[in-house]
Amino acid sequence: MLLPEVEYARPSSVQEALGLLSEYEGARPLAGGQTLVNVMKARAAAPDVLVDLQDLDELKGIDLGADGTVTLGAMVTYSDVIGSAEARARPILGEVCAQIADVQVRNRGTVGGNICSNDPTNHLPPLLVALGATMTIRAAGGERTVPAEQFFVGVYQTAAGPGELLTTISIPAGKADGFAAVTIGKDGTCIVNVAASLDGGSPCVVVGCVDAVPIVLRPGTDDEDAVRSAVRGANLQPPSDVHASADYRRHLAEVLAARAIRQAQGRRN
Amino acid sequence: MEAAAATAVRSKTITVEVNGVEYERDVEARRLLIHFLRDDLDLTGSHIGCDTGNCGACSILYDGLVVKSCMMLAVQADGAKVETVEGLADGDELTDLQQSFTAHHALQCGYCTPGMLMSATALLREKPHPTEDEIRKAIQGNLCRCTGYVNIVEAIRAVSQ
Numbered sequence: 001m002l003l004p005e006v007e008y009a010r011p012s013s014v015q016e017a018l019g020l021l022s023e024y025e026g027a028r029p030l031a032g033g034q035t036l037v038n039v040m041k042a043r044a045a046a047p048d049v050l051v052d053l054q055d056l057d058e059l060k061g062i063d064l065g066a067d068g069t070v071t072l073g074a075m076v077t078y079s080d081v082i083g084s085a086e087a088r089a090r091p092i093l094g095e096v097c098a099q100i101a102d103v104q105v106r107n108r109g110t111v112g113g114n115i116c117s118n119d120p121t122n123h124l125p126p127l128l129v130a131l132g133a134t135m136t137i138r139a140a141g142g143e144r145t146v147p148a149e150q151f152f153v154g155v156y157q158t159a160a161g162p163g164e165l166l167t168t169i170s171i172p173a174g175k176a177d178g179f180a181a182v183t184i185g186k187d188g189t190c191i192v193n194v195a196a197s198l199d200g201g202s203p204c205v206v207v208g209c210v211d212a213v214p215i216v217l218r219p220g221t222d223d224e225d226a227v228r229s230a231v232r233g234a235n236l237q238p239p240s241d242v243h244a245s246a247d248y249r250r251h252l253a254e255v256l257a258a259r260a261i262r263q264a265q266g267r268r269n
Numbered sequence: 270m271e272a273a274a275a276t277a278v279r280s281k282t283i284t285v286e287v288n289g290v291e292y293e294r295d296v297e298a299r300r301l302l303i304h305f306l307r308d309d310l311d312l313t314g315s316h317i318g319c320d321t322g323n324c325g326a327c328s329i330l331y332d333g334l335v336v337k338s339c340m341m342l343a344v345q346a347d348g349a350k351v352e353t354v355e356g357l358a359d360g361d362e363l364t365d366l367q368q369s370f371t372a373h374h375a376l377q378c379g380y381c382t383p384g385m386l387m388s389a390t391a392l393l394r395e396k397p398h399p400t401e402d403e404i405r406k407a408i409q410g411n412l413c414r415c416t417g418y419v420n421i422v423e424a425i426r427a428v429s430q
Contacts, residue, residue, distance in 0.1 A: 003299035003300075005297075005298075005299055006299050020275070030342075033341060033342070033345070037301070037339075038340060103406070104325060105337070107331075108337075
């Protein structure tokens, strides 16, 4: 299918990319393109200018800090995460990336693209919220950091606004994490997903696909009944569609929360 | 060149190496890589099945990694090395994998085959002796509506023993 007419620029530094993004109204960053190219085909998005980030090596690093913090550049692909010894410090990262779509998509799709597209059915938004990640956003005027919990602000909307660029995602040390999803076909689009972590102080359970943004629950303890009760008490109002009714999504949220917390418990020291 | 990168353009001259041959062409920014390969270079081995990134018939190797060429712009491929199904055989001499597809009746209509071959080629280069699970995972992004996959998996397994 032909895409709508569009202009293209390929900057060689983040600074240059930011210049392009603020210079052209209707400019949009092009990361791996595994979402954006398809939504352009469907005419669901029609950016005037695509700013291709592929040459920005400063966004492609995976670093493991002395304190165990894993820092992912926004242009790191799912395959990069899966194959990275540094990213393995927080094992759930590679495990969840390996559940996204198929090898072709994992070779092109990026962590930054996944979270900046912020489709409510994406895997990484709830996961990164549960892990207590921090996003670094750069604009022409400077840099700021935003906790993952505040990064996702609405369907397809994040704290990274026009003229800004997500540069890195920092994930603190930990390993007692879990992730569970029911998908349309193996490794397909999520109907409901839940990420859980016991490493951020109090247990954190985050439900995806049920609202515009990931829903954060702090059940107080990691007792499975408490987790189930927290999900029930959250008064989730998920959408109904051809794949699942709202009632079924509510049911899945509880079941998957229990599965995710059990996986996290199994990984605690 | 540096100055050109800082400006947004509607079309661009790109240089792409495809199956060892360097091509220089003017392309519109909106042109998908699959259309560039099929319509501009006349390399029609890579197929368009779904056009939505689901079927994998357009799979190619891009700088050594298997990707779907319907989810990339041709301009993004400027400077890249691409391998398509046309690049597998050495003249009339099919690769072991291609011969194994024939021997195991791993295709019926053949529409998915170019993509299957590229995904399997990528797998075998990285992992010459994959398990059946690894084979199935490697072709997860390639849909076949004829074979039920059994013979495809068998064909790939047979050349990896």
